[in-house]
Amino acid sequence: MKRYRQIAPFLLAFFFLLGSTTSAYASRFSLFALDIQVPLEEGKSVGETRKAAIEKGLQEAVEEATYRIVPDQGLDTTYQKLKTGIFDRARQFVPQYKILGEKKFPGTFELSLQVTVDTLLLRRALIKLGLLKLGERGSGQLVTLKILNLIDGKTLMEVLHFFDQRPDLAEKFTLEAAHHGDFTFSFIPLQPLKEIVSQFLYHAQISQGSFDVVKQDKDLLVLQYRLEKPS
Secondary structure (H helix, E strand, C coil): CCCCECCCCCCCCCCCCCCCCHHHHHHHEEEEEEEEEEECCCCCCHHHHHHHHHHHHHHHHHHHHHHHHCCCCCHHHHHHHHHHHCHHHHHHHCCEEEEEEEEEECCEEEEEEEEEEEHHHHHHHHHHCCCCCCCCCCCCCCEEEEEECCCCHHHHHHHHHHHHHCCCCEEEEEEEEEECCEEEEEEEECCCHHHHHHHHHHHCCCCCCEEEEEEECCCEEEEEEECCCCC
16 A cells, blocks of 8 residues: 655856756655555565565656646556556656665565655656647647846846756747847746746746736747836
């Protein structure tokens, strides 16, 4: 029985990007705590039994992470594809795990595990397998982001820093053009565009001013910067 507990390569010469922080780590990785039970088999050592329990735990953690990403519909028809493409390669998506404890019961070995799953690598694998559809998390399609009236250089750096810290939202965030305060970027969404917009508007650390959504569809997002005057 199991229990779950749970950028851009450019810019003007005087700009630079800050490094990734703990918040970026937290947004990319998911942590799972599981209690795994496997049978005690005659002739099999405790070490072999423990190894089998670990492998089972890693797979269950990756399965849980996958079901949080992939929409529920259609999973019955794609389970074998998920098993061979994702679940059977669970270790590739687990950068680390920790054994919290183990117990022996009559005929049963129980292992408590803490498993870290790299959800960014997992999403990329699901995209490659074609299990994330257009308009859902990780469409694999380029989206254009236009920011109008972004005349404040510090705010521009804060925008770039936000996307640099959030690799779970988008990848290949790239500046395509800049002209008199209007900036055009492109990126590959790893979550629904609506969620990316929400995360940016409410969680980006913007020291002054704010953003309004001018237009939003499946492959274009237009924001306008509004510099707030000091009171």
